[in-house]
Amino acid sequence: MTLQIYNSLSRAKETFVPLHPGRVTMYVCGPTVYDDAHLGHGKTYVNFDIVVRYLRYLGYDVLYVQNITDVGHLLDSGQDRMLKGAQREHVHPMQLAEEYTYRYFRDMDRLNVGRPSISPRASGHIPEMIAWVQQLLASGHAYEVNGSVYFDVRSFEGYGKLSGRRTDEAMSGTRVQVLDEKRDAADFALWKRADPEHIMRWPSPWGEGFPGWHIECTVMATKYLGQPFDIHGGGLDNKFPHHECEIAQAEAATGHPFARYWLHNGMLMISGEEMHKSAGNFVTLAQALDEWEPLVIRTFILQGHYRNPLDLTHEALLAAQKGWGRLMDVVRLVRHRLPTAPAGDVSSDLAARLEEARRAFEASMDDDLNSAGALAAMFDLTRDVNTLLNASAPLSQTDLQAIDALYGRLLGDVLGIMPATLEVEAHVGLSDGLIRLLVDTRSSLRQARQWAAADAIRDGLQALGVQLKDGPDGTTWTVQ
RNA sequence: GGCGACGUAGCCAAGUGGCAAGGCAGAGGUCUGCAAAACCUUCACCAUCGGUUCGAAUCCGAUCGUCGCCUCCA
Structure with a gap:
């Protein structure tokens, strides 16, 4: 029996064979740490946690890299998400990154998601990104305009092989405002010139600026995992353009394949709709984890297949x-x-x-x-x-x-x-002793056929969240 | 408009050619002092219509519906 996984690149299930026997190199796109993680993040990282855990169960030595995006991920408006978050909270962008990185891991820990082997930060890899952009410029796959550098999509014929999208289609009717300085509307930024008010800025051969969003994943994945590496995972919503761009940058620069297996997980839906702040159905993980036992949320996620969308309702969680x-x-x-x-x-x-x-x-x-x-x-x-x-x-x-x-x-x-350890074992100490005392007392009452008193103890404990179960070998209990 | 996914019981959800997993809820039963838990039994014309096949939830076509992506997204 062998592991078969669906590879988005080939659009088929394939037998999984790692590049190096016994070892697996895996990268998953991590969060942009400008706000609290939500339930959708929960599904994605539980889904990929299972991939890692099962590979380890099979005996593989897994090197799992998941980035932390703290720069370069822009909003529609062109504003950096980090800067917007920093303004909202009146803190420095790196302070914001620190806070939400901490909270992200706190939430993931509660969901019992294993920590990545390496959690590289984008802002800590600016020199490597600059070097990569220089290589793309030198090989003719990129061009500089006014202090910004763009990837020339037409120069890479493999563009679109992951998402099945051609570059010349679907340009009308989108939300894109085409920047005049790009040669082609499909070209994407590798490096952007920083406007004077943009405080997240680094010196580069093209002046002060900041990296484009896609470049970080290419650079950090290959830095720690090599090229090619085995598995690249991420949300289906990142398949295009993000992953398509990662492939283009990586393969155009080096001539080597990038990732061997691409895994995409389906989105979490709330009562039939994708979760969005604007849709008013946005639930942070911290809220959900306070309301529900975290492992119940995890079980709910695992009762669906990772590639399918999953519809969360109160009933389904129950x-x-x-x-x-x-x-x-x-x-x-x-x-x-x-x-x-x-x-x-x-x-x-x-x-x-x-x-x-x-x-x-x-x-x-x-x-x-x-x-x-x-x-x-x-x-x-x-x-x-x-x-x-x-x-x-x-x-x-x-x-x-x-x-x-x-x-x-x-x-x-x-x-x-x-x-x-399950609750009964976890609650050692005074409360455990008290419950045991009550249970023993009740057992005596039952032996004396004092049903009313015995039931009063059972009901009283039930009201406190302690459920008793009488069995042939005595009474057991569970704590809510 | 372009690309793509999905439609399986009251709810959630596996299953991609050979008598339809599982969880929850419901019904009946066993056990129990009564419960709870557990166990047993029970509960599906697989969106619709056509086609291919000895055989279709599964493959093909059409229709209807839902959702996603199209340079913000996990």
């Missing part, structure tokens, strides 16, 4: 919450039984069932990272494990350990939706 709870409950119960379970070997039936689940999980993941199918395999397993846990013959300690280990590996390490 469904994910219930489903996630089921998965966590079975692990909780397994761990609860563990200390008192009889010794013994793993039963062959159980071993076979666990192996079947692992195979089904891998088969789905191997098929273009189908996390929804992988989750389905775990739900199927969960039903059977619950049946075994309900059966009169108790599972042995080794049985329970084997189950726990598989969930930890697949739901914990690969999908990242299981915390290392």
Whole structure:
């Protein structure tokens, strides 16, 4: 069984074979840190986190680079997003970058998204970008006008191979105001002259200015990963023009291919519409993570396929919450039984069932990272494990350990939706002791058939977010 | 206008030629002192119309609808 991934460049699923055996080099376009991350960022970076995690599960040594854009990403108005954000908050642009970079990682940490191996900042790579632009000028793929440098799209015949777009089409009816100084409307900026009020500026051979948006990814990806490198990921909305431009700059300058596999993930929708500030359906990740258990949001994202758009509704999140709870409950119960379970070997039936689940999980993941199918395999397993846990013959300690280990590996390490410790284990200390005391008291009351008092304790704890579940081997509880 | 994606149960969502995964909700049942949880059973004319094929949700064409991109986007 081998990993197949859909390559946007070939528009087909391909068997994934890294350039160097055992090693994978991967780049994903990171955020522009001028504002809080929103739910859409959550989907994108969870989607690519899964790619990294699964590659590591398969045994690859993954070098994962994700940039931080802190310069050169312009608004419609031509204003730099960073400068606009800095004005809004009355801070220096680099202060803004620092603050939102911090918040970005804070939110991603909560979503259990693994940190990239390297998080290079655009503003820290200006000399490399200038060198790259010089190389493009020297090879005739770029031209300078009034202190700005543009990429000559007509000089690179491969332009459009990723997005399937020709340069001479669709120029009417767009929002572009064509700059007079460009030779062709499709040409894009590599370096821009800074107006006097533009405070993010660096000296260059063409005067003071700042880099174009696309150049940073080309430069930083190749600097840390080489050229070509294995995987380039990003949101579908960046396929054109951003990724198309990255390819043009990279391949025109060096003559080598840029990225070998291009992965694009589908956009997050809110009740049927793409999230936009202007649409009034903008939800920051921090808000969502306060309202919902972060791993529930993650589970919701993983119940769809990364390449498809995903429609977020309150109902859908509730469904994910219930489903996630089921998965966590079975692990909780397994761990609860563990200390008192009889010794013994793993039963062959159980071993076979666990192996079947692992195979089904891998088969789905191997098929273009189908996390929804992988989750389905775990739900199927969960039903059977619950049946075994309900059966009169108790599972042995080794049985329970084997189950726990598989969930930890697949739901914990690969999908990242299981915390290392579940609530019951996490709440050691006074509150845990108090709950235990109440539960024990209630057990005594139940033995004395004092139902009303026993139910009062159960209802009272329920109101505090502690749910009791009576089972044949005692009472377990979960904390909301 | 150009390019592209999608339309699967009440909701979310896999599945891209061989009897339609999974989660949630609903109905009935088992278990329980009562619950909860769990388990069992049940719940789909795959947008429409044509075509190709022994066989189509899946391939082709048309229609309707939704959405995205077209130099701001994760």
